[in-house]
Amino acid sequence: MFCNQCEQTAKGSGCTKIGVCGKNDDLASLQDLLTHAMQGLSLVAVEGRKVGIVDNEIDRFALEAIFACLTNVDFDPQRFQQWISKAVSFRETLTTRVAAAGGKSEFDAKAASFTPGANLAALIAQGKELDFINSLDDNEDLRSLKQITLYGIRGLAAYSDHAAILGKENESIYTYIYQAMAEMTNTGQPLNELVGLALKCGETNLKAMELLDAGNTETYGHPTPTEVPLGAKAGKAILISGHDLRDLELLLQQTEGKGINIYTHGEMLPCHSYPELKKYSHFYGHFGTAWQNQAKEFPEFPGAILFTTNCIQKPAETYKDNVFTTGLVGWPGLVHIGSDKDFSPVIAKALELPGFTADSDKGSVLTGFARNTVLGVADKVIEAVKSKAIRHFFLVGGCDGAKPGRNYYTNFVEKVPQDCMVLTLACGKFRFFDKKLGDIGGIPRLLDVGQCNDAYSAIQIAVALAGAFECDVNDLPLSLVLSWYEQKAVVILLTLFSLGIKDIRLGPSLPAFISPNVLNVLVENFACKPVAETPEEDLATILG
Template sequence: MFCNQCEQTAKGIGCTQIGVCGKKEDIAGLQDLLTYALQGLSLVAVEGRKIGITDNGVDRFTAEAVFACLTNVDFDAERFKSWINQAVKLREALKEKVAAAGGNVTFEAEHANFTPASTVAELAAQGAALDYINGLDDNEDLRSLKQITVYGVRGLAAYADHAAILGQEDDSIYAYIHETLAEFTRKGQELGELVAIALKCGEVNLKAMELLDTGNTGTYGHPTPTEVPLGAKKGKAILVTGHDLRDLELLLKQTEGKGINIYTHGEMLPCHAYPELKKYDHFYGHYGTAWQNQQKEMPEFPGAILFTTNCIQKPADSYINNVFTTGLVGWPEVSHIDNNKDFTPVIERALALDGFTEDTDKGSVLTGFARNTVLGVADKVIDAVKAKAIRHFFLVGGCDGAKPGRNYYTEFVEQVPEDCMVLTLACGKFRFFDKKLGDIGGIPRLLDVGQCNDAYSAIQIAVALASAFDCDVNDLPLSMILSWYEQKACVILLTLLSLGIKDIRLGPSLPAFITPNVLNVLVENFEIKPIAETPAEDLQTILG
């Protein structure tokens, strides 16, 4: 086993025995084998597109299966066995269609003819034998760029899957995923060629995030500023964590009138700002911060817990019987809600548990400052900048994690001068989301833009401000201070780089899969840099 795809990888080099995330050797091998099988399917899909043959079932499956390999999504070996077999079945069926239409179905790459073993153990052994990462390329710098892109594609596939669930798809996204997976069946590309493929990943991801934004806002309305209680309300309770708005909506519908209050956790906080979600009277508040840095809070939750899409950290054994998953999330020990989305088992478990025995008041936070809201007061923001009431904007966001060093982000926000504003998004904000920073001219100094995919909103805000000031985004009084953990963060970074955005500060540590030479390319072309030892150093450098 070797895995270095997340920020918390062992010793900053790679996990070799068991993942810091809890991933075991067999799952690592199965994920590598699934990726390999998807490359074989992609080779055929690319040839199909050349002669006008596409298959939406293949496209959707590819996105889901690539997404399943993202950090901490699924640790269920039987499901990986099913995906691997399905990838091969779809590959062979697509070959027949392409061949019948006169297309090429002869490939040098073994990926296109791979035959899976029959048992989970044998499949895991097949995956381990691939030595997948080292097999990407013999040159470490080319291998590094391929890793950046493969991990970016996993993040892209996640956003594409989220969007497709809400009816938003674009064939160019699926085409890019297939083209890239197919391209990486061979070795020896030029450095510049691989840089271009990586930046294209970011460009395509912007489209995927736009589709997801369209799906979210088209279905649930544009977020509006909303005060969300952090305490609890007496009564039965279900907590929803993860990212999936549709699962939350279905749960809200199915729990109406049952005496159960619904709470959000982690990246679900922004859901309270969507008009079509917050209309439910039993959609109460937000409980806890981020799963990975505050797991100790979770056993205190006296109700059922629902994990949607990808989440960080497996539930603690002490309350695993109260946990359910949906979508791609899976652990062998946890009950999974099938695609019929019947949440009866979750509801019954919540009703059987004590729930909260009394009301508690832990204050509240504001959310709902996506692009529509912020651009709605853009004239006030622009006037404040011109009047020097606002000196600088900081986008402080990204992933959270358990590894020491992330206190930097809390301290950074605490030390931001009073004439500066902080925009934030994703689960990294739970280090400081409840800080009371006051306002500037009636506009809160701390603006919660939303989930990680709402980086699209942040980009649109930056582009609109640049247009208003008749300058480039890089000329705005705006600095990006980002934290990363997994592959969604990788693809968002690639998106920012594809837009030419420079001078990004990244932490808590740089990716283990970036070689010194590749890092030098990023520094020379995009002025990307690690966060400093202390927030004070970075603030001094930025503000002077």
């Protein structure tokens, strides 16, 4: 195997024996093979659109199949076998339809004629023989740009899938994904073309995140500032992790009146701030911190646990029987809740387990500072900046992870001067989410914008402030200090680049898939830089 798509990749270069995420050589081969099969389907889908053939069932499948290859989503080989078979089946039926409509139906690329092996062992062998990453291009820089785009597409597919679940889709997103996946079957393209393809991924993702924001807010209302308990209430319990608001809503509906309290984990924390979700009286509090701590935290949770999207790790034997999956997330041997979303097995397990035996008070955290809330007090913010009560804004957010070096972000927030504000989002905030930083003129100094899925909110806040001050976003007293782990973070970074946002600090380490020459392009065009060894160095430079 060779996989270097996440920040924790082995030795900072690539996992070659087993993934740091927990996937083995066989699963890595199946993911590569599914990506290869999706390239073949994309070649045909591009031609289909030229002759007016668009199939939404195939489009939705494409998002799911690409999303499934994102880090910490699905580890079940049987599901990848099904996805590979379905990708090739869709390719063949679509090819017939395109040919009948007079479109191109023959291609030189191997992906367009790929025939899957007869069984799982044969598929694994095909995936290993493929040597997918090295096959992208012999040129290191072109291969690097293709990887940036591929990983960006995986993040784009994730956000687009979240939005589509809520009924929000856009043809331009599917068109870009197919075109980009098809383009990566070619080799030797000019460097600037592949740079443009990567930036187009970020531009397309802005549309996807706008759709997701609309889906969330139109369905569940705009988030409002909400105190979320970190302790427990005596009674039966279910812990829900991941990102999916619709799954949470269905779980709340199905558990109403059953004496079960619902707790969030990880990126589900901001769900407490949505009016249509917080109305459920048994939607109680938040348990635990970020995804990488689940092996330490989950044995302490006395109820059932439901994963809705990504961020799953290998469940320990001590709590494995209590864990359920739904949607695209999966692990071999766990009970998976299918598309019918009947959470009866989860509920039964929760009722079987002891639950919390007594109330506990562990304080609370404040969430719900999405764009609608922040822009609602924009006049106060603007006046505070003009009066110099607020000197600077720091957006400190992104993915958390287990690799050493992430204490930088905790230390950074702790050392931000009292006349500065900190905005945060995604699971990186769990390094400091419970810090009591006080306020400036009644506005909390630490504002939780939401999930990584809510990056659109942060962008809209910045754009609105730039409009109010009649300046460019890059001229605002705003600095972005970001952490990354997986491919959602990659596509958000591409989105920021596509908007022309510069001087971003990224850490705790730079992506292994960015070649030195491509890194130079990013530095020269966007002044992107790694975080310094200490937060004091970066704060001195920024505020100097």
